[in-house]
Amino acid sequence: MKDRLIHGAIANEQFRLFAVETTQLVQKTRDLHDLYPLPAIMMGRLMTAAALMSGEMKSPASEVSIRIDAEGELKGALVIASQTGNLRGYAYVPDFWADDPEDNFLVGKHLGKGLFTVIKQRNSQITYQGSVELVSGEIGSDLAEYYNQSEQTPTAVNLGVLIDRDAKVRAAGGVLIQQLPSADPEIADRINSNMANTPNISDLMDMGLKMEEILEKFILKGLEWKIYSESELNYSCTCSKERFADALALLGREELESMKEGIAPVCHYCNTAYEFSADDIADILARPELS
Numbered sequence: 547m548k549d550r551l552i553h554g555a556i557a558n559e560q561f562r563l564f565a566v567e568t569t570q571l572v573q574k575t576r577d578l579h580d581l582y583p584l585p586a587i588m589m590g591r592l593m594t595a596a597a598l599m600s601g602e603m604k605s606p607a608s609e610v611s612i613r614i615d616a617e618g619e620l621k622g623a624l625v626i627a628s629q630t631g632n633l634r635g636y637a638y639v640p641d642f643w644a645d646d647p648e649d650n651f652l653v654g655k656h657l658g659k660g661l662f663t664v665i666k667q668r669n670s671q672i673t674y675q676g677s678v679e680l681v682s683g684e685i686g687s688d689l690a691e692y693y694n695q696s697e698q699t700p701t702a703v704n705l706g707v708l709i710d711r712d713a714k715v716r717a718a719g720g721v722l723i724q725q726l727p728s729a730d731p732e733i734a735d736r737i738n739s740n741m742a743n744t745p746n747i748s749d750l751m752d753m754g755l756k757m758e759e760i761l762e763k764f765i766l767k768g769l770e771w772k773i774y775s776e777s778e779l780n781y782s783c784t785c786s787k788e789r790f791a792d793a794l795a796l797l798g799r800e801e802l803e804s805m806k807e808g809i810a811p812v813c814h815y816c817n818t819a820y821e822f823s824a825d826d827i828a829d830i831l832a833r834p835e836l837s
Contacts, residue, residue: 549779551631552757553601556771560729561737563771564601564722565757566779568594571633572707573715574781578817583709584650585637588614589623590707591653591685593635594720596627597779598703599664599689601722603629609667612689616660616680620653626815632782634815654683662688664696686720693724700725700734702741704765706748717751721765733769740765783816790820791830799836802827 549571554563572590575581581589592612599610608629614622620642625635644650657680666674676696681687686705693701705720723741725734744750744764751760761771790811794802806827812819822830830836 549597550757551597551601551777551779552773553775553777554771554773556723556737556766556769557730557733558770560726560733562724562726563761563766564598565761566594566597566720567751567757568597568718568720568779569715569751571597571779571781572718575635576709576713576715578781579636579640581637581640581713582643582650583713584620584644584653584656585623585640585642586709586713586715587651587707588620588653588657588685589625589635589637590709590715590718591705591720592623592625593633594705594707594718595685595689595703596625596633596635597631598720598722600627600629600631600633603666605668606630607669611663611665611667613663613665614657614660614680614683614688615663616657616683618656618658618660618683620656622657622660631777631779632784633779634781634783636814653685654680657683662692664692689722702738704741704744704747706746706751708746708748708752717748719747719751719757719760721747721757721761723765736769737765740767740769783813783818785813785816785818785820787820787822791822791826794822794827795830795833795836799831802831802836806831 552565576586611626613624616622621638623637627633660680661677663677678692678695681691686703690701690703693699702723707718708716808823810819
């Protein structure tokens, strides 16, 4: 079954609802980058968070990025989601392993202090950037804090990633609910209470429940809600040899001449290597802007 984003509303449009199933997306991320368990959990949560945020975007040319820069050994990561449901990303330390096996589930402990940054772009131009200090480093509470601080939007977030001992992603998903200015505070309290009493989303998914069932039976129990739309989510990189050539041209003539025998840069997002022969470098050096 394909990963998907659900967009809806709660209580006669007093709350915005976004929910995602991201199991295949997280598995693809883990496999592409050969992630160890803790980086895989961190990336799974970040991918799920970015997928949820992508539901807010209106223009097909829009992207939202989440970047974590932390002082701990795990360092952080960068993920990018487009309005069309394509995501990509990478962990700064993909092979991090804690000596204590139990610690390989504690993302926040190994991120430590740091910043949670959201960047919004349209047509490759930055339209917004905001940062908050990491609250817990467990991603869900950090995303909620970002909305509360930077966008002044009361937001509840629930993220789940379940990985087995063989690094197989058994289930991943999440829910994001935003309170609008006219919302009834009693309904907000009920949603928060339901969220707090909901078992881990990935555990429920692993038991065979679909996202609609999780919403109806747990998170939105006793509330009126509806779905507006549903769309697919995929891991998809935008790299190409032409894009790498353009990036190399920006390095300038002197640095390019130091690579005249050829190079093979690797994309951070998908680990694709692009071979640039001596002739390829000569072609870049021949561009008018480098003459």
